[in-house]
Amino acid sequence: MIRLSKWMSLKSLCSRREAEEFIQLGLVRVGGRRVFENMLVPYEASLKAFTPAGIQVKKPITKLWMINKPRGYICTHRDPQRRNTLYELFPPSFSVFGHLMTVGRLDFNSEGLLLVTNDNSLKALLENPSASLTRVYRVKVHGRVTPEKLQKMNSPISIKGVTYGPLNVNIDRELSTNVWLNVSMRTGKNREIRRVMEKCDLQVNKLIRVSYGPYKIGPVTVSLFSSPTEK
Secondary structure, eight states: OEEHHHHHHHTTSSOHHHHHHHHHTTOEEETTEEEOSOOEEOTTOOEEEEOTTSOEEOOOOOOEEEEEEOTTOBSSSOOTTOOOBGGGGSOGGGGGGOSOEEESOOOTTOEEEEEEESOHHHHHHHHOGGGOOOEEEEEEEESOOOHHHHHHHTSOEEETTEEEOOOEEEEEEEOSSEEEEEEEESSOOTTHHHHHHHHTTOEEEEEEEEEETTEEOOOOOSOSOSOTTOO
16 A cells, blocks of 8 residues: 555656545546545555646656756755755756656756656656666765775774765875765765765765766757757
8 A cells, every 4th residue: 555645746647745636636536536635545556647727647758857956955845944946957848748756856056967767667667676776976085085984984984873984095196185976885874975085084065966877967958948859
């Protein structure tokens, strides 16, 4: 059994919040019966949802986009602090693709490659640790990176009872007071790189994801979002 709103989200029909609104309006039918409660349903249950205009909501064709996330955007659809959200970068025409979701996240001050899809199953597949997809970052830190600190970063670190790493870190370029690092990892916790660097007395000034598994970011010369029919 699974909660109805969650099941609608997993089927990529809409977000959980949107599903709850559909249910409250009586726009969802389970086994042919209209429901008004976010109840538990069997996985094999017949499920249909409709817009207020009576048009059936169907799962859109699976799409996957690569975008170059700018710094200063948060990876949520709504933010209580009213910060810029990633989805504000998408034009209204993208509504034809249904509910959009990020594959993993980048925090507000991080930038670089971000995968976005409209298929919850694809999102789960790409995020699953068993897929062993390597994420690669370029990280600019302020401070001195010693062999001892490198060894510490390349080993598991416990911070406030949570184990982070090991990361795969090597020096790319040393400047006067800053150092560019190459960092790779197969799985990651929230703000893991920043917390590990802070534990090593290094301040992160810039964090850029350059690849996620086989997907790599390159120079951006034209607007990514040119039309809702692009591949």
